[in-house]
Amino acid sequence: MYENILKTGVGYQRRIYKVAGQAVIDVYDPKLDRTQNISNMAKKIRELGPSKVSHHCADQNTLNVFDVSKGTVTNLALFKSSLEARGYKVLDENGCFHIEIPQTNK
Numbered sequence: 001m002y003e004n005i006l007k008t009g010v011g012y013q014r015r016i017y018k019v020a021g022q023a024v025i026d027v028y029d030p031k032l033d034r035t036q037n038i039s040n041m042a043k044k045i046r047e048l049g050p051s052k053v054s055h056h057c058a059d060q061n062t063l064n065v066f067d068v069s070k071g072t073v074t075n076l077a078l079f080k081s082s083l084e085a086r087g088y089k090v091l092d093e094n095g096c097f098h099i100e101i102p103q104t105n106k
Helices: 002-008 010-016 019-027 034-048 076-085
Strands: 063-069 089-093 096-102
Touching (some): 002 010, 002 034, 076 096
Antiparallel strands (some): 063 096
16 A cells, blocks of 8 residues: 555545545655554554455455456456456456455355
């Protein structure tokens, strides 16, 4: 989150995240150095509960989440539509496709 704030700004990152993620972004302070900001943001994530902030921290038995850099994909539209056709959630954010794959009980 910290690196993405530096790349795209607080406003853009706030639009990507829901309430819990926005609370973490709000902890960012441009007057503080990298180490201090990351420490403060990590503390807020632990306070809120990591899986509430980002699905990357979800229980992998129920949801697998990963990002694929758009720069590694030849046909962006086909890639995204193919995943969505399988019922996967695909978000386009921060130069990546954020992919969520629900896990089924066997």
